[in-house]
Amino acid sequence: MDNKELTTIPASGTVSSKVERKVEFIQQITDLPQSYADTKIFLLPRDPWWCFAYWEVEEKTMQEIRNLYGENLQYFIRVYDVTNIDNFDGNNANKYFDIHINLDAKNWYINLPETNRSWCVDLGVKNSNGEFVTIVRSNIVIMPRFGVSLITDAQWAVLQREFERLLELSGVSMIGKGSFDIAKLMKERWEEIMAISQLPKFISSAAVPHQQFISSGFISSFAKKEQVEKKEFYLKADTELIVYGETMPDAKLYIGDREFKLTSDGKFSLRMYLSDGEKFIPIKAVSSDGTMQKEIIFVVQRKTDYKE
Amino acid sequence: MVEGYWCLVLHNHLPFVKHPEYEDFLEEDWFYEAITETYIPIISILEGLLNDNVDFRITMSLTPPLCNMMEDKLLQDRYYKKLSKLIELAEKEVWRLQGQEPFFSTAKMYEYKFKNVMQVYERYNRNLLNAYKNLLNTAKVEIITCNATHGFLPLMSSDRIRKAQIKTAVKDYEIKFGRKPKGIWLAECAYSYGIDKILKECGLQYFFVEAHGILYGEPRPKYGVFAPVYTPNGVAVFARDIETAHQVWSADVGYPGDPDYREFYRDVGYDLEYEYIKPYLHIDGIRRNIGIKYYRVTGRVGLDKKEPYVPQWALNKAAQHAGNFMFNREHQIRYLKNIFDREPIVVSMYDAELFGHWWFEGPDFINFLFRKIHYDQNIFKAILPTEYLDKYPKNQILQPTSSSWGDKGYFEVWLNGCNDWIYKHLHKCEELMCQAVDVYHQDVLSGDEFKKRVLNQLTRELFLAQSSDWAFIMTTQTMVEYAHRRTKEHISNFLRLFYQLKENRVDTNFLSWLEFKNSIFKDIDYTVFI
Incomplete structure (x- = not known):
């Protein structure tokens, strides 16, 4: 059991297949002993x-x-x-x-x-x-006690009737009627939602094939799918704008008046919804010492015509 | 003169999950999400109350595993990266949704919130314990501890083992906060006869139990759950008020289910186009929750029927619910004062992660509630447990019943067909731990530093195996595989190291690896078992 095995990494719960350092002791989780030779x-x-x-x-x-x-x-x-x-x-x-x-x-x-x-x-x-x-x-x-004690305390005496009222106020009828824990509550809500959702398969497995999500917007595809199924013939289309490029990795990049984070190799990519009308997109890069800068401005126009 | 008191207790806990052996690890998200959604939002709200001179009181348990994770450099850096990515996505979302209300407002809300989280995180040098230390100094916030790794005390094999858990917690608290803890949150509010004696020996003044812990105590409690009692060993016990628990938790009447509040289960991780969202998923590329959600609960409808979230509506609702909660407390407390000969105390206990993570508007609710209590009424005040004990040092003595705050009120959540197999192994490790300490402590006293390291790591592995979280997860049937794995991993680490010690052939590399990986309690001291 204590060989220094260089073993495969247990799959459970991990999302990584790459290991940063040489790991000798991620031992395979073996089954625990059946017995400890005790009586x-x-x-x-x-x-x-x-x-x-x-x-x-x-x-x-x-x-x-x-x-x-x-x-x-x-x-x-x-x-x-x-x-x-x-x-x-x-x-x-x-x-x-x-x-x-x-x-x-x-x-x-x-x-x-x-x-x-x-x-x-x-x-x-x-x-x-x-x-x-x-x-x-x-x-x-x-054993844990069940029920209210019959023993009263002379110094802290309480009348039977008052005590019954107090028990009621203390929520005695709620004891053991269910727990107040997040995991349980969330699980129950999830089950309820899935029971009434139109497409119960959605999200129920963690890996949802992304092809389902052709919609690029915030309205997820399954809502649309349901709408379109009711119609005999349909066409739906929308458009988005992707702005991308690269500059010196240590430069500062601004799109509009906002600073935008560059990847480690100086690339950037921004995707945005394109509504009807004209849009100005100024992109500015400033060198790390602030002495040089370059700017590119896109002017994009979208106009949508619907024809029967 | 007020007519009574309200005591809010938030239990902050997560099991120790740290995987330096992987570059990206799914279960570490529990911690990262809780920082973004619960811990920092609550810290911000409490700081806001202090700035505005609002008189408030809150008691929070911060469990040792959580404190140890907050202090961990690797997790701190990983969280920083995670949050940076989230901010990047939020910024992109603001761009994408320009001109599209109400989505645009929601996107801007996320951007603002995440950037605020980053600002707080940086202000405390990425170590949230610094924030809690500040809060503790205000005397308006009380921070209490919890037994070492949130082990389920009643199901341990002996008081010697229980005591080791509690002593370790007290010591860890002292190192982190520079003073002794006054109170303790027993993991899962799980109490059994005799635990109060250990608490007394460790200098702890009070703990909390579920309502029937006191209601079914012996003799009868004169004030029900609305006053603390002393155990026969002289430790104060506060019991949970069921009415306030129900008001928040109930599936039918509870606040978090309101149609205007944010829907937890509609997340951009599933909704948005794959290539766009992929950089923000884990490296396996599987769609999961990311933490940006644009829909509201709406009602009892399917996910496809959820309507867009409107931040302002949700905020209004949180204020309204805070008003309702306060109104109900005024009534409850006034009524109790009428039938009592002293001011009652109503103790509301919740998992902190409820506020923010599951009930997104929960932190706002707390914010509104404390402000309303301060400005809008004078029937009751918020109070800390020790403040109430100072006012009423004389209390009834009774033996609370063994109980927990889990489903059905006793120990079944942690002892049933899903998880009962763990106790045979845990108890064996507990027995061997005591044996190892009894046999080798003398060697350590004679200067054997290496054996000291081994005994300390055995203590860590045992404690990690004892975390009640694993048994709990096995029962709830979510992420079960991980819970099995962690239980088996720590037990087998323990056994392997124990037999190496016994046979005098400890593999130094193995020991170092365990010290690096399962690094909870830097200053652990195995002599807690003596």
Whole structure:
């Protein structure tokens, strides 16, 4: 894994195929280890009703278990309610229940029968007498609370009726009703727009063939396309003006009264809409020390006639 | 005498995305777009308020990854180039659209805005932290930190790991702002039991939670979400007001969906002729958003039915919405004052990127709102969390519930079938990190500088892998491939470096490469794990 490989660059997310410097360590993103040779079960809370357990049992331990209890074993997770128990030892839980699992699943979402409790789980097997034997024990998880506490505070007491009103003002009915995050909101708006757009394929893939966009204006071609389809015969035409040229790369270039940026080799190109009428386009270049200048003026006229 | 207070909190965050190994990298755009559309527009507005002596207060979290990106020379220069190109396009657009209203006005608006962004950017020597430092000195703006790489604290394997994230954040803040942070934004507002103890130990005075963090706390909160409480460890907690969140976010009644506001999804990157727009696309030439948009939301219509954007209409609407928002706060606060025996505080928390990036007129809304609050009413004032705590140092003590501000209010966004596979690996790295520190710290104390470098880079790789952004992106199903890649990349970097350290065969070139590439936290200190 730690060869200094000069490898191909991973394609994901990149838009570059050129690399500025010699890069030796853009290693191919390899898959992560399947296992870490641990015997372990870990519990995480997801919300007041569910927690998530993942586990791993190393081969040596598996062999020992098979030697002791046989080949065709049934695996279980034992879920203990350990609320308010200081030194949980496997025998002093408030209560417990078992879930039959497939060991190879390697993880499990556990639905809990009660909210506002603390839980711990054992991964284990049942022997021929149906007795549960622990392989490994998890951490203890205090679940997130759900619902308003029944406990009031003498010093900060509040009447039940007032408190209900306050909960309402605090937006208690909105809890969990949806999130306020940008990514979600924007995705939803995008989906809505696409659902009602005339040409749902438009933009939905990032790479839109540019041939669709024959229109040079700000009115994109798909709007026009829709208009023209309704007619039997049509002609649409418009015109634009392109001004281009080159000067010394360090010169200052003005088109009209505005300074215009030159490319590194002194070229410039400006494209503009050409409306009916006469247009003056003065182009002026001034040398970097300000001592020399040249000017070219275009006068362009457009007149449009429509004939049936 | 005012009847209550309003506290605006903007959370500024982006994951650390920097790819020196590519000359052009798509995901770096997140940062560049946010500077152009959100960070600098908001800085400009706050500076304008200061110049005009408008009394205002705003609390902003600037996460360590964001601060580190703002300070990064490579990203600074890349942004400069990017913005220069954008200005060039805006200038061309002004030419192209001469005489064509309302497009011409919109084009001129972009040209003006982008040039203003450049002016601010240059004024602060391309390092926006300089701007935030100035704002912080005014005492009208409070800047708080966020745990190191925006890691999702409740799903980490131990308090030792959580503490390392928080200590690193506090230290980074001190280096950047020259004083200790007073408050912290917990990434995703994700709180679980015990985190308050760590905050206390790190000298942090307050943090924020989603509404039910306090509403479902124990015992019952006397003032609901309209007053802070103290956790059993003595840290103040402010909870989010849902009404103000809803007013902005709701798909039906929220402000950003107004027909006059700018439509995010109609962009010149798709609309204009290919050869014309190509120089402004990424070098792969694929059409993408560029940031110049000429259409307004219009209504619930398809993209082809959108009508032209009229800057003045949009600005008028932002002023109108600011007036409406203020009116609603006056009512809310007056009502609460009537039933309380003290002045309530209404805390409105938003992602900063909402303002400007998605809701283009959002910064104008904030501008109008603060001016109206200052000039047009005397029911309430804007306030900073510490100012409110100074007024009301005595507060109820309660245990907030574990919660987050994500969908459904708990941890499911970061723990579901799309992303649950990451925790086994993250937890393993967390375990090995502690092991490495326990074993090799003595060597470093005896002067082994090389091991110190290795331990520091292990810390960076672990922190970067822990960013909650990757799990979040996996859930939202946008740019998933990148999130997978980053998670795997940092975990495999970590493991590879760890085993090289363990087997005493660290490849110096590999270490240097990682230091160069994943360069977050220049002054990182692995002893945060001790």
